[in-house]
Amino acid sequence: MDRKQFLKACGFGCLAAISGTTILNGCSSSQISREIKESDLLVPISDFIVQKGAKTQFKKYIVIQNDILKAPICVFRFSENDYSAIFMLCTHQGAELQVFGDKLQCPAHGSEFNSRGDLESGPASSALRKFPVSIENNILKISLK
Numbered sequence: 001m002d003r004k005q006f007l008k009a010c011g012f013g014c015l016a017a018i019s020g021t022t023i024l025n026g027c028s029s030s031q032i033s034r035e036i037k038e039s040d041l042l043v044p045i046s047d048f049i050v051q052k053g054a055k056t057q058f059k060k061y062i063v064i065q066n067d068i069l070k071a072p073i074c075v076f077r078f079s080e081n082d083y084s085a086i087f088m089l090c091t092h093q094g095a096e097l098q099v100f101g102d103k104l105q106c107p108a109h110g111s112e113f114n115s116r117g118d119l120e121s122g123p124a125s126s127a128l129r130k131f132p133v134s135i136e137n138n139i140l141k142i143s144l145k
């Protein structure tokens with residue numbers, strides 16, 4: 001390989017690495033730690049708000065964690081009064097799931113679940129654990145019972 005070919009190959013390699021990093025960062029979601037009171041995980045609705053100038057927008061989902069949970073809980077927002085809280089633990093062999101848009105995917109063997117926790121593709125054979133959500137004073141109360 002001559003110098004020109006080497007630089008060309010390195011350039012594409014670097015470009016691929018940078019693109020990959022950017023794509024991964026774009027998909028990653030940061031986890032928010034929230035308190036558990038009695039058996040309820042408490043999540044302020046304001047956690048979903050994204051203020052862009054005078055415009056208020058809402059995140060489609062947030063990922064909540066607490067040290068006593070075995071895995072995080074993904075909370076999807078469908079409307080002002082409609083949320084789903086889904087345990088991010090795969091029903092196949094218990095791997096922690098990742099969120100991509102409105103889907104939860106398993107990095108271990110590729111199972112996919114929708115934003116209501118329903119199974120879309122295996123090898124998992126059952127839906128994810130879902131928690132009841134109620135709203136009180138602009139706080140989501142996610143029942144962990």
Ligand code: FES
Pocket residue numbers: 090091092093094095106107108109110111122123124
């Ligand atoms: S552990 Fe999730 S698909 Fe196997």
